[in-house]
Amino acid sequence: MSHRHFWTVLAGAVSLAGAVHAQSPTAAFLFAYDVDRGKQEAFEAGYMAHLGWHAAHGDTLPWYGWYVTSGPRTGVFVDGTFGIPFPAMDHRVDPAGDGADMEAKVLPFAKARTYSTLELWPEVSTARTLEAREPSAMLDAYTVQIAPARVAAFEAVLTRGERGRLSLAWYRLVSGGPAGGYLLLVPRQGWADLAGRPRDLAGLLTATYGPGAVKAVALIDSAEVETWSYRPKLSRLP
Structure with missing residues (x-):
C-alpha cells in the first residue's frame, strides 16, 4: 500500500x-x-x-x-x-x-x-473505556487467533459465560489479518495492577467468564500479548 x-x-x-x-x-x-x-x-x-x-x-x-x-x-x-x-x-x-x-x-x-x-464484541466485553473516551494509562493487548472452523464454538463458550470483576474489551478482526483474529484489550493504570489480577490469558478468561472459559482457551490457536502506553499529547479526544 x-x-x-x-x-x-x-x-x-x-x-x-x-x-x-x-x-x-x-x-x-x-x-x-x-x-x-x-x-x-x-x-x-x-x-x-x-x-x-x-x-x-x-x-x-x-x-x-x-x-x-x-x-x-x-x-x-x-x-x-x-x-x-x-x-x-x-x-x-x-x-x-x-x-x-x-x-x-x-x-x-x-x-x-x-x-x-x-468491531467491538459487545456481548462479552466488560469495559468500554475507549468507546467512552476514558483511556487508561496502559493496555495489555492480546492478539488471539482462532481457526475459522472453531470461531462459532469459541464465541458460544464466552457468550454463555458469567461476567466477573475484571474489565476487558474484545474486538473481532474485520480486515487486516487472518480470519478468526481477535484483539483483547485489558486496561490498567500501572504495573502494580498486575499484582491484583491473573497475569495469564487462561486466568483472565476464567476470572471474567467463570470456570467454563477453559473450553474457550482450549480452542485458541495462538495468543501474543504486548503493552501499550497511552500518550495524551499524541491523542485527540474532542
Whole structure:
C-alpha cells in the first residue's frame, strides 16, 4: 500500500462528525508505524501538528495514540479511533488534504506498518473505556487467533459465560489479518495492577467468564500479548 493510498483510507476513518447510534455496529480502526531511529522527537512534533489539522477541519472523532512498550513490537507507535460507525469510512473531509498534510508532517519520520479494521464484541466485553473516551494509562493487548472452523464454538463458550470483576474489551478482526483474529484489550493504570489480577490469558478468561472459559482457551490457536502506553499529547479526544 502506498503512503498516499494509506492516508487517503485513513482520512475516511477520522473525518465523520456526529454521534454513534446505539444500534450501529461499533467499529475501530487501528494503524501502526515504525518511527525512524533517532527521529522520535521530530515524529511527535509532526504528529501533534497533524492532529491540529484535524482540529482545524472540525473532525469530532476520538483519536488515541500509544507506544508499544513491551513485546516484539516495542517502540512501534499505534494510533486508532474507537466507538465509531463503519460508515465513517464513507464520509471524508478533504482526504487529499489530510493525506498531503500527513505526508508532509509525519511520514518523513516514520513508515506506515499495518492497518486493521475491527468491531467491538459487545456481548462479552466488560469495559468500554475507549468507546467512552476514558483511556487508561496502559493496555495489555492480546492478539488471539482462532481457526475459522472453531470461531462459532469459541464465541458460544464466552457468550454463555458469567461476567466477573475484571474489565476487558474484545474486538473481532474485520480486515487486516487472518480470519478468526481477535484483539483483547485489558486496561490498567500501572504495573502494580498486575499484582491484583491473573497475569495469564487462561486466568483472565476464567476470572471474567467463570470456570467454563477453559473450553474457550482450549480452542485458541495462538495468543501474543504486548503493552501499550497511552500518550495524551499524541491523542485527540474532542
